[in-house]
Amino acid sequence: MFYTFLLALVVSFGALAQGASEQAEVAQKGVEPGSTEGASVDGGADPAVIDAGAALFKNNCAVCHSAGSDVIVGPGLKGVTGRRSESWLISWIKNSQALIQSGDAEAVAVYNEYNKQAMPSFAFSDDEVRSILAYIDSEANTAAAVPTTVGGVEGAAPGQNVGTDAIGAVGGYLDIILVVLIVVLIVLVVTLLLITSLLKNYLNKNRQLDEYDAEVVNQRFDFSKIYKSKAVRTLVVLIFVVVLLDLTIDKVMGVGIQQGYQPKQPIAFSHKLHAGEHQINCNYCHTTVYESKSASIPSANICMNCHSQIQTQSPEIQKIYRAIERNEPIEWVRIHNLPDLAYFNHSQHTQVGGVECQTCHGPIQEMDVVYQYSPLTMGWCIDCHRETPLNTEGNQYYDNLVQLHEASSKGAFTVSSNGGTECSKCHY
Template identity: 85%
Template sequence: MLKTTHKIFLAFLLVLTVTFGVQAQESEQAEVAAKGVEPGSTEGAETGSADPAVIDAGAALFKNNCAVCHSAGSDVIVGPGLKGITGKRSEGWLIKWIKNSQALIQSGDADAIAIYNEYNKQAMPSFASLSDDDVKAILAYVDAQANVAAAAPTTVAGPEGAAPGANVGTDAIGAIGGYLDIVLVVLIIVLIVLVVTLLLITSLLKNYLNKNRQLDEADNEIVNQRFDFSKIYKSKAVRTLVLLIFVVVLVDLGLDKMMGIGIQQGYAPKQPIAFSHKLHAGEHQIDCSYCHTTVYESKSASIPSANICMNCHSQIKKESPEIQKIYRAIERNKPIEWVRIHNLPDLSYFNHSQHTQVGGVECQTCHGPIQEMDVVYQYSPLTMGWCIDCHRETPLNTEGNAYYDNLVKLHEQSSKGAFTVASNGGTECSKCHY
């Protein structure tokens, strides 16, 4: 009986060990696949034939310009998935299509017209600001992602599969929550092992006493008494463990709630006029800067005045109840009281023109697929970590700008990665907090 019990106990421990070993191996494989490196390969090995620096630059360009409408895999978002696109189209054709798809369609290109018709004649934004090298870097990144997916044994869910902007930039917060979850699991396992161990010891002692000792009636009653479950929850050790688990759960939940204070991702307040960006920016292709007139020139993107609305609606849908609200605002000489959606704390400095005009950042990078929103909501978390992640990943266009020549040389001497906003001091505290 003793040997059998030992075997059961050792088997239980072996199951736990194997389980944690498999989980650790799966985590390692997931981490390796997320980095784009085959298991067992050396860190920094090239993915495909492209330069890793080019792939890194392409990854940032893809996330900033393409990820709103396209996936690097086979999934259709707004437009088609780009997996294998370089095998279907020539590089020259792809450069023309990405930089100005409408010009290619108007030239009579059969492939361009077919794609345009297949996706309900939804116009793809032009990216004339991208150089040929930028487009090639994007294509290299797409090819690299296809190679990674082919090499990985399983599909790993991660940031690439999440919606753009899903990276909330709270990695440290997530790590703390993860550690608490691990502590909670460990405590539960310890409690289970403790209970099983006590039951095994009790069974061993009971069998030993019954077989090897002459017990009087009183002792026999004690030894062979029925198990009293009340003794478990009355035990100080068990109560302490349960209390500790309860405290850890409360701390974990409380920490998650506290770290979410001030993050208004998904916030979609009701506006005084039911304005649809999907209709205006999507179907009618009205450029963002037509209404938000200072988005390329000023710190603020500006709220459109009623006069801008009336440029069209003095003739179009004049009798609409929503348009009549604009007329009443003009008659009363009062501004329309739009509800602000995207709010940054007063301690943070953000300049729209620095990002849109100088950096060439598209509106969708931060605001999401605004052209698809009937009701605008806060798409990105707008946290400090989210901004810093973007600065670390976004390469600077230094071509033709002598200001960056020495900085780029110094960067290349000390780093093999792309020259990003962070490389130019974009993560210094004083950049955003004066």
């Protein structure tokens, strides 16, 4: 019986581990098990257009909007193409403030309904806006066909590393499996001991046993046989190896990842107050974010442009005054820190690529204390390069590359198509 149960445990463990792996793979791909990847989308939209729209939506829109019905900062966009005309949506997405100031009744109503939260303007072409709308429609059709979500994981927000979450899910499954395995073994041992004791008492009281049977029933149990048993030793070693493997995977997968890192700063500066409520442009304080390899840390003089007149008696503002009087720098604690082996250029992404701050830094305008929103892992960067289309319109440099790409591939011309996933791009 014991060996049968052990075999069942091993088989169950394998099945659960396989299920955990499948769930992690599903979470990483973002599709339902058994679904047909790359299936045609109702409405006849070109899959390449939808892919391009998905990348634009995730990199620019998903911080404030969902493609479904959920309200984040702005409204959920499910069915928006049925509620608004295409021309109105193009005008709104390109420059919502201009449409509001023109007195458009629908624009003013939306602006007022969502607490007068200004939506940033986007330098999209009409075709790029249409690709975003095609993606939103495709998401609505997909949700209607497949009403359930994968393990509670919905569309990834910009910067969210679903692959890393899937790895964490595997570790969580292994932890649960180990606990269940240990509990079941303990319950099994206790149950067997109780059954043995009950049978022994029953036989001694109700049966006339001969000398041999009485000796067998009343013999003392030799506990040394347990730890000398090959089966028990094998099981103990197996449990030890699985626990060690689980701990090792958790530690190794987390090396160098500081997602969620939120150190205390020397001055309690609130991005929620400045960038959110007062809508101060990021470029005002981080002056080189569009021009340099790195985004500059604002000097105390930039702070004093306002705070020489505003909130001058605040204890936190007084710290700035003391730093200026002593001619000492404010020792801000760095949060986003890539390893020296990786090359990253802010201006290449923000100025040339048109990437919004929230794509990597998350909803920075809602943070009282800034934290690392994205994992900033190599896999996370490569995923973005594979999904983000390049705007090649009006740039003759890309003409031949685009022609070669269209001749050999049906997908969008992305950063990866331009060599954005080559090792030497980031590792010189």
